Amino acid sequence: MALKKVVIKSCETRAQRLARQFQGFAADRPMVVLGAVLGLGMLIGVGASTATGMVTNSALQAKVAQQQTELAQAQRASQAQVNALAARLGELQAQATRLNALGERLTQMGKLKDGEFDFDEPVGVGGGDEPVNDMPVQSLKQDLGQLEQQFSASGQQLNVLASLMFDHQLEQNSVPSRMPIRNTYITSGFGGRADPFDGGSAFHKGVDFHANVGDPVMSVADGVVSYAGVRGGYGNVVEVDHGNGYVTRYAHNSRLVVRVGDLVRAGQQVAKAGSSGRSTGAHVHFEVWADGRVVNPRKFLGDTNTPVGRRGRG
Incomplete structure (x- = not known):
């Protein structure tokens, strides 16, 4: 201390x-x-x-x-x-x-x-509006x-x-509206006529067109082949169902190129012309049926001015 x-x-x-x-x-x-x-x-x-x-x-x-x-x-x-x-x-x-x-x-x-329906082409717009600021994003x-x-x-x-x-x-x-064969003329019209075989009175159910053997026979409208084969005096025949009650028939062919069930378009070949069945020579026999009744094909042909030649054929 x-x-x-x-x-x-x-x-x-x-x-x-x-x-x-x-x-x-x-x-x-x-x-x-x-x-x-x-x-x-x-x-x-x-x-x-x-x-x-x-x-x-x-x-x-x-x-x-x-x-x-x-x-x-x-x-x-x-x-x-x-x-x-x-x-x-x-x-x-x-x-x-x-x-x-x-x-x-x-x-x-x-x-x-x-x-007419071009949605890429800008349309004309304009007006007297004054310029404004940039458009908001919203x-x-x-x-x-x-x-x-x-x-x-x-x-x-x-x-x-x-x-x-x-x-x-x-x-x-689906409505018949063209010729079944090109560059042709009518050789026998629809309705009453003299039978080409015996000369008696007969009713012609279709129209006959001049043709050469092998000429293409074409469907006159879109449709489905409902028959393809031999049928009595028609010889080799093709029938096409176009719907809406219309059926067309192509007869006396030398050869068929379609089968039943085939879908065909207007102008598509269905057969080759010939003279099979009850026929006096090569031609195309064409019929139009509407709702089960045969009708005059002339009003359905695309060329209503098709000339009428000599009658006959079959």
């Missing part, structure tokens, strides 16, 4: 001695002391300013990083919107392609002029949606029209 007091006393004495020396030094050199004090103050100020600057710089860096993150998010959102609009635009282009194909088919079916989406609805409605209407025109075309194609 006594030693502790001695040490404390010694430290106090040394401190007092240093204080007296500093006071004397300050009295002899006051400017030096003032400079030292000011320098110490400046050092303290610079340290505080540096610390404050470091805090401010960190805050700016954090704010810039946040803005960069927000900008990246906005860019990703904008790109997503662009991709979505591009996809919808692709769908509209595909719809326009389908509508153009359908329009081309309608043009061919309806014998319209080319380009407004553009709404316009695209309305355009999609218009395309869809137009497509449905064209499909209905195509169906009606196709049905009408089928109905027209």
Whole structure:
């Protein structure tokens, strides 16, 4: 305990001695002391300013990083919107392609002029409106949606029209409306005539056309072959059912080129001309039946001015 007091006393004495020396030094050199004090103050100020600057710089860096993150998010959102609009635009282009194909088919079916249903050709627009700012994305989406609805409605209407025109075309194609053989003339008409074998009175159920053996015999309308074979005095005969109650018969052929059940188109060959059956020479005997009754074929022939030659044949 006594030693502790001695040490404390010694430290106090040394401190007092240093204080007296500093006071004397300050009295002899006051400017030096003032400079030292000011320098110490400046050092303290610079340290505080540096610390404050470091805090401010960190805050700016954090704010810039946040803005960069927000900008990246906005860019990703904008790109997503662009991709979505591009996809919808692709769908509209595909719809326009389908509508153009359908329009081309309608043009061919309806014998319209080319380009009547061209959905790629821009329509004329204009007006006195003043220019406006860029269209907002939401407004553009709404316009695209309305355009999609218009395309869809137009497509449905064209499909209905195509169906009606196709049905009408089928109905027209199923009605006899052309010659069963080319470059010919009528050798015997429909109705009463003298029998070419015995000279007696007879009723001729069809029309006879001049032909050479082997000339192509053609269907006068679309239909299905309902009979192909030998039938009594008709010889080698082909019958075609066209629907709607119409059946046509082609007789006295030398050879048949179709079978029962075959689908034939108007103008398609069904036989080769000849003189089989009850016949006096090569020709084509042509009949038209409507709802089970034989009718005069002349009104169904494509060329109503076909000349009438000498009567007979069979």
